[in-house]
Amino acid sequence: MSEPTVRTAERLEALTAETSEGPQELQRREATPASELGREVGSVVRIGDAPFNPDDVDYERADDETMIINMGPSHPSTHGVLRIMLELDGEIVLRAKPVIGYLHTGMEKTGEMLSYVQGATNVTRMDYLSPVINELSYSMAVEALLGIEVPERAVWIRMMMSELNRISSHLVWMATNGMDLGSTSMMIYGFRERELILAFFEKTAGLRLNLNYVRPGGVAADLPDGWEDDVEVICDTIYERTFEYDELLTGQPIFRQRMVGVAPISAEEALALGVTGPLLRSTGVPWDLRRTMPYLAYDQVDFDVIVGTYGDNFDRYAIRLNEIRESVRIIRQCLERMPAGDYRSQDPKVTPPPRARIGESMEALIHHFKLFTEGFHVPAGEVYSAVESPRGEHGCYIVSDGGPKPYRMHVRAPSFVNLQAIPLLMRGASMADAITVISTVDPIMGEVDR
Amino acid sequence: MELPADAPAVITADALRADLGCFPTREQYHDLVAAFKADGFEVCADLCAVDYLEHAERAVPEGVTPTRFEVVVNLLSMSRRERVRIRVQAGDVEPEVDSLFDLYPGSEAMEREAFDLLGVIFRGHPDLTRILMPEDWEGHPLRKDYGTGRVPVQFKEAPGPR
């Protein structure tokens, strides 16, 4: 058994000098193999099986006339710790390569150490803008392995919380996108409206982010008293305010100049790269897991899948703005049709006995104790469950060996895959457009690096 | 779900049950994925590797020799709304499989991740370098014989480190 090399101890003295990551970085053109060069210039779809030919790329300039610059990992508009290396010809981006891993948290390893009960605490911190979605895909995977049914009310609560979360995530996107483009008022508005939802989350789950609310078997707690009024206020306010954003941004000439027609991607390229979410839908592919492979009760509610046409920055903006409205629509239906009943499965395998019984029954006490110390055992097998996160397909692949902890837990993070579109989107764009590209791809580094 | 007509012989009969997956050999792997792609599986949704160090004798269909490392690919067909899982036994000591980069350019980052965290080598990958860990890191952290790197936490005034 090899000991991990924790490098803090050994390398602290030399820390300041060593921020280079060697071959992970963008190399000079001579030192880059043709296929990698093709990837860095965004050549994704090739006719037939023809290999990438570097001569096809229109490099007019010699290598010493271009400039490789580094952006990040601590940069205000990279949304966290994304580092991108760009080869520039003047203002024009020739090649780009994202260098990631600056937020690598070892969550997949930690997930193997935590029991299934504790697991949701871990995954919720991956995509920190949509914690409910992370927990949902994890919980659905565990439930599929266990073969248990979730009560109707829990399903609808989950759906409502997911949609609230989608709104809050898109609001942060609107805010940061506005900030990247110099529209600081959008930044203030986005965070202002988001506070409404976070206050409701705090009331329901006890925390503003990283809720750990959706758990295998149901949800952690029932909705608080008077939740209908809160949700109603959220729906009304946010729906109304989306039209303010429309007025502020959609028609604004400066905003349109930065967005319309900038950084287009075609449907073939998007599919080849495996990107999902608004980035894929902006090319006109109507792929939304809520509609195409329905989970929870999405097949019983009425909503539209928003698609774009040109695959440019503006389409991605418009899709997100309209998805907020669609989410409001779904939440209104949840509000009307929220069934009564249990908020978590009554299967004693996953659910602890009620508090009152612990006081009077020794077996209940033991059961409660076992559930939270050892956890429940999950039948051996493996499962992949996917849900639609605000950024695309969020999948969770769990291998169980029959024990109380996952043998392997892997998360298919949409941002991680979507990030591969960055070289393609940036190619030929100006340096200023590179910022909007990062913004509209909307990578969440916590989920990219995990 | 039907097996694509020109797919190489897959070992198990019920291989295409999505919750089980197909088990091609390393030689068949690339051709099988190519056949699936031709059959309408447009997207490589996920690719990861699993280290079965502690479960050498796990349940696999008859005819498949389980190895320590397994590469798991999830393909998605948008036109047919189907998923298929492909599990290839990658080897025991130096796991090595073909890269899917020429079929699905989007598998590039996922293969790099599997290389970085589990040490699976992908033949034909354009840029097989570490992606999440620092460049000078030793070992592959998600392997089962690699410690967690946990630092003991002391809550009381115990001697020694915090």
Added chain:
Amino acid sequence: MALEDLQHNFLTGRLEDLVRWARRASVWPATFGLACCAIEMMASGAADFDLARFGMEVFRNSPRQADLMIVAGRVSQKMAPVLRQVYDQMMEPKWVLSMGVCASTGGLFNNYAIVQGVDQIVPVDVYAPGCPPSPETLMHAILTLHEQIRTGEIMKRRATGNPVHLDHAESPWTPEVPVAVRLGTPK
């Protein structure tokens, strides 16, 4: 000149107090958002919580112009050298606020990838607990820091821990590395 001849009112005070007051009232944080806490840090700067009340709404993107580094989120082994470099680029006087349990102790992620406490890399003045800390907690931490600045030593070099006039050049701040960092827990 007698006091009676002066045309205006005036206050007397010590220069040291004036410097402290000025420093306390305009601490400019560097943007060093890493993970979940960064979102809460942004929320603190936005309309509802409004860090501008404390003279701190100017988040500087260049470390050269910043006084305070809010380490908001978990610090990975790969990020640690970058963090140290950003810290070294900041001008004296400078302070560090470790926001959230991940930055303070590693938190939930006690594993190979995360530095178990940012205080192994840079000296930390205030720790804010929480996962993530709510904006109120961050503000409390900031006010604690303000109090430290108001009552603290003005000539102290933060990076070395020594007063300015001492031979700080020869004694760079070296972190105390616990032996335990080298240990992995056997499975």
